[in-house]
Amino acid sequence: MVPAKPRVLYWFRTDLRLHDSPALKAALDLKPECLYPIWCWDPHYVYRARVGPNRWQYLLDCQSDLSASITKLNPKSKLFVLREAPQTVLAKLFKAWKISHLVFEKDTDAYARQRDEDVIKQAEEAGVEVIVKMGRTLYDPDELVKANGGKPTMSITQVQHAAEKLDEVAKPVPTPESLPDPGNASLDFEHTPPSPKPDFNDIQRIDMESSYTHLAGPEGDFGVPTLSELGLKPATTQHRGGETLALRALDEIISNKTYTATFAKPATAPTAFDPQSTTLLSPHHHFGSLSVRLFYWRVMDVLKEYKGKQSTIPTNLIGQLLFRDMYFGAQTALGYSFAQTHGNSHCRFIPWHLPSKVDPSNGLVTGDHHIDSPEAETWFDRWKWGKTGFPWIDALMRQLRQEGWIHHLGRHAVACFLTRGGCYIDWERGAEVFEEWLIDHEVSCNSGNWQWLSCTAFYSQFYRCYSPIAFPKKTDAKGDFVRHFCPELKDYPEKFIYEPWKAPVADQKKAGCLIKGDGQETEDGGMKVYPKPMFDFNARRSICLDAMKSAYHINLYGDNLKVKDGTWRELFPDSAEGPTEGKSAKDAINGEETGKKTRPKRGEEASGDMGVDQDEGEAAEVGGETKGGDQEGKSPGKRKRKGQGTLDAHFGGKRTKK
DNA sequence: CGATGAGTTGTTAGA
DNA sequence: TTCTAACAACTCATC
Numbered sequence: 001m002v003p004a005k006p007r008v009l010y011w012f013r014t015d016l017r018l019h020d021s022p023a024l025k026a027a028l029d030l031k032p033e034c035l036y037p038i039w040c041w042d043p044h045y046v047y048r049a050r051v052g053p054n055r056w057q058y059l060l061d062c063q064s065d066l067s068a069s070i071t072k073l074n075p076k077s078k079l080f081v082l083r084e085a086p087q088t089v090l091a092k093l094f095k096a097w098k099i100s101h102l103v104f105e106k107d108t109d110a111y112a113r114q115r116d117e118d119v120i121k122q123a124e125e126a127g128v129e130v131i132v133k134m135g136r137t138l139y140d141p142d143e144l145v146k147a148n149g150g151k152p153t154m155s156i157t158q159v160q161h162a163a164e165k166l167d168e169v170a171k172p173v174p175t176p177e178s179l180p181d182p183g184n185a186s187l188d189f190e191h192t193p194p195s196p197k198p199d200f201n202d203i204q205r206i207d208m209e210s211s212y213t214h215l216a217g218p219e220g221d222f223g224v225p226t227l228s229e230l231g232l233k234p235a236t237t238q239h240r241g242g243e244t245l246a247l248r249a250l251d252e253i254i255s256n257k258t259y260t261a262t263f264a265k266p267a268t269a270p271t272a273f274d275p276q277s278t279t280l281l282s283p284h285h286h287f288g289s290l291s292v293r294l295f296y297w298r299v300m301d302v303l304k305e306y307k308g309k310q311s312t313i314p315t316n317l318i319g320q321l322l323f324r325d326m327y328f329g330a331q332t333a334l335g336y337s338f339a340q341t342h343g344n345s346h347c348r349f350i351p352w353h354l355p356s357k358v359d360p361s362n363g364l365v366t367g368d369h370h371i372d373s374p375e376a377e378t379w380f381d382r383w384k385w386g387k388t389g390f391p392w393i394d395a396l397m398r399q400l401r402q403e404g405w406i407h408h409l410g411r412h413a414v415a416c417f418l419t420r421g422g423c424y425i426d427w428e429r430g431a432e433v434f435e436e437w438l439i440d441h442e443v444s445c446n447s448g449n450w451q452w453l454s455c456t457a458f459y460s461q462f463y464r465c466y467s468p469i470a471f472p473k474k475t476d477a478k479g480d481f482v483r484h485f486c487p488e489l490k491d492y493p494e495k496f497i498y499e500p501w502k503a504p505v506a507d508q509k510k511a512g513c514l515i516k517g518d519g520q521e522t523e524d525g526g527m528k529v530y531p532k533p534m535f536d537f538n539a540r541r542s543i544c545l546d547a548m549k550s551a552y553h554i555n556l557y558g559d560n561l562k563v564k565d566g567t568w569r570e571l572f573p574d575s576a577e578g579p580t581e582g583k584s585a586k587d588a589i590n591g592e593e594t595g596k597k598t599r600p601k602r603g604e605e606a607s608g609d610m611g612v613d614q615d616e617g618e619a620a621e622v623g624g625e626t627k628g629g630d631q632e633g634k635s636p637g638k639r640k641r642k643g644q645g646t647l648d649a650h651f652g653g654k655r656t657k658k
Numbered sequence: 659c660g661a662t663g664a665g666t667t668g669t670t671a672g673a
Numbered sequence: 674t675t676c677t678a679a680c681a682a683c684t685c686a687t688c
Contacts, residue, residue, distance in 0.1 A: 156666080157686065266667035315666045323666080409667060416668095460683040464668045471668075545681085552683070 005033035007183060008101045009093060009128075011086070012039050012079065013112070015105040015135060015288035016062040017243040018069055020172035023133035027103040028176055030131075034183035036097060037070055037079050039063060040086035041211060041225060043194035044111060050200050050436035053227055054404035055283075057235035058439045062287045063224045065242030074179040080222040083212050085194055087118050092189045094126040103131040105288070108141045108328060109443045110336040136288065137325050138169045138296055141332035144325060152338075152346055153329030154458060156314045159322050162329075172294045185222070191215040200367055204436075207231035237404040239439055241283060246290035253279050254298045261306035264315040270409035271476035273399065273484065278407060279317070282440035285324070296321055324445060330457075331444035337558065339447040340365045340428060341456065344558035348456040349568060350551045351578030352419065352426035354380055363564075369429060372579030378518075379423045382534055383414070384433050386486075387519030389533035390468040391498055393417050395485035402485075404439035413466045415453035420548050421465040422540050424577050427454035455548065462548040465541055469498045488513045488528040501532055547577035 010027045018024065027035060045051055067079035082089050093099060102123050107116065116132075123130045134140040139162075144153060147162035193212040199205075211229040216222045218229070227234060254260055268277035284290035299317045303310060313319040330338060330346070337343040340356060343363045353376035356365040371377045382388050386397035396410045406414075411434070417423065418430045427450040434450070435441050451457035472481065479497030483490040489500055491511040496503040501515045508514050514524055519531040554571050562568040572580040 155685070264666080268667090270667090313666090319666065412667065421668095455683080459665085460685090461665080461668090462683070463681050464683095466668065470670080549682085 004100065006030040006100045007098055008032040008035045008103055008180075009090070009097070009099045010035055010037050011090070011102060011104040012037060012066070013104060013107055013288075014286065016059075016066045017246070017289050017291060018066070018073075019175040019243065019247065020135070020291035020294045021105065022135045022170070022173055023103055023105040023131070024176065025173045026131050026133050027101070028179075030101060030103075032101070032180050035077075035180040036093075036099075036182045036185070037066075037077060037179075038093075039079055039081045040089055041081055041083045042115075043085050043196075043212070044115070046209065046211065046230065047194070047196055047199045047201065049111075050432060051441075052201075052204060052404070052436045053232045053235045054237040054239075054437065055439045055441060056227055056230060056232060057237065058239065058241035058283055058404070059287060060224055060226070061241035061245075062243070062289045065244050065289070067224065069243060070179060073176065074181060076181045077179055078182075078222070079224070080182070080185060081217065081224055082222065083215055083217060083225070084192055086115060087122075088192045089215075090119055091122045091126060094123065094128050096186055096189050097183055099126075099128055101129045101131060103133075105136060106132045106134045106140070107136065108332050110331070110339070111443075113335075135291065135293070137328050138292060138321055139163055139166055139325055139329075141325070141328040144329045145333045148329065150333070152331075152333035153326045154346060156319070156322055156326060159326045159329065160313070163322075163325075169296050170293055172291060172297060185216075187215055198367075201232075201436075204233075205231035206233055235404075236402045237439060239280065239283065239403060239405055241287060241289060241439075243289040246281070246284035249279070249281060249284070250290060250295060250298065253281070254302060257302050257306055258308070260299055260302045260317065261308065261310045263317050264311040265320060265408065266315055268407070268409070269475035270407035270413065271472055271481040272407070273481060276405075276407060280405065282442075283405070286440045286442050292321055292324070324442075327442075327444040327448035330448055336364055339431070339443055341426075341558040342564065344457075346457050347451055347558040348551070349556040349558055349560065349563045350420075350454070350456060350548065351568070351572055351576065351580050352424060352454075353578055354425050354429050355579065356426060356428045365428065367432075369426070370579070376423060376425055379534055380418070380425050380429055382519055382531070383418050383423065383425075383430075385519070387531050388417075389501065389515075389519070389531040390417070390537070391479070391482040391486050391489055391500060391530075392468045392472040395482045398485045400434075400437050404437055411449065412453055413468065413471055415450060416466045417468060419450075419454035420462050420544050422535075422537065422544065424540075424544050424547060427451065427456065460552075462552070463545060465545070467541075468537060472498060486530065488522070488530050499533075500530060543577055550576055 008027050008030055010024060015021055015023065063079055070077050070079055120130050143166055144162050147165040148158050153159050196209060209231045211225045214220060281290055285292050314322060334344060334346060341347045341349060342358045353373050354369050357368045357370060359366050386394040388394055393414055396406050396414050400406045415430055418425050419427050431446055431450040434446050452459045455462040478494055482497055492500055513528040513530050515530055515532055517529060517531055521529050523529055556563050556568055569580055
């Protein structure tokens, strides 16, 4: 009996490329009778994740380019976009298209794992064989974590040591030269449009979201959707996606051997924008339109040949990829909790303003936040919309909104400003804005970088704080970057470009822009207006510094029971920055989720000690990581403190003792 | 175990 | 202009 030839569903997700795709190669190695290249238009990303027009456009670029490349290899084929959740549509396709194999690239963020587990189960039930191949990172995050003793990778040293135990980074696999025909794409089954509520992107839509009206799209041709179907405004970014552009960009970078071999991230200018000083490959890596392993080996080839002085890990290009793998490893080990403080065993708890609301039924943030301080809410709003009155911060936030990309150090500057170095606002608020606006947004990297900058994980030198005035001067004394993104300030003298409020009114008038108000008005009697700074930066920096010092001494992590039940407040001095005290603040925050509604308690010990709760479950994912000792041994009492001053006074009797 | 040096990416004053 | 030290002080890796 001759076995039937395989009929393969190749499910594209964040691997929108034909080159160096181990999963696609595995699909083709089956020598299938037919291969359907498909994409599921997943409602999770349409409604439940924050995605703005710029990243959507980038995705559509990637899909269109991929579809055209598929058609080039086989005129009968293309990318078949199905407007339905993978969790509901795939099982129907298995049947309707008589599928024998489902093949896809492994994805490791918390949602992706849950989704894929669900789909794999359905495939097994349908008798469909599933093939999953890694191709998204240098190392398989699961293996990396395993090699790191089952613990999340929290430093580059850990990544390097773990990587030494693994095989070397996989060499790129060849790009296919032909593709099998797709089979008959009949849609002889019921379409299940998703529920549009809740819609996290509702506020962005200028029109009804209508991408789910037909399974194969409005033309019935499985075509790539449009922004207008999503009810979104057109993209404003000039950065375009797609494998063709990605490979061209890669060639250009690699052709400049000196740039490639001497690249040192901290030395690149965050003020450079035309052209930018870094590679801008991150969005290609995010969508998989450029293989990180291809990039790795192309860079390694240059490093092997280059005779001059080279930059090294971690500042060189290879180091950048290692950081990416580090965040993937941390996310993999911690699951959903990695993207939030609540329940996160490796993220410090700081009593930030505007903390997230948490759903007590699952311990996950709801997407909404508490307004413990109306002032902080105003600061957050002004930060988001580029109206803080600090030109460097505002220019960056406007570039981010318009173009969907800012330099890594620019991200440092605005993140530090929002959290530990200015507003003392929860990093999760900032991460949400980045999630919406960045074209290269990646859950693990975004969460990781925000934790880094807010000094809640990965990094702890909170006394190193970016100044919105001194920092940009280092690479852009003239203020060209600010003049471009805050054009109302373009005629300001160099002397005042980063602190325009210091310009005498006569100079303000001469430059055609008055410094006044809080960002509401943009014009006054025919003269442009730029807001006054929303606070005294140096005063805020010192308040934040003291607050961070205090929170570090109190030393709570996101999985601590006191963090979970709200009793952390008892440990903080009443005068501490953040929602630590005051009847109204306490009611506003405690009322809803702690109150008398007790969360399920298991093994809880109300001893007042830093109990370590292991019931969140994420750790099980990596084979029962236990970190019971984590908070032990870090007790504040062990720490030597030589300063006297105000701070110690606050601690009197407040610190927990062991 | 304690001590020491390093840690991708700070700022400022003063030489 | 470019360099250094002081600022105040964190965790991690290594010896």
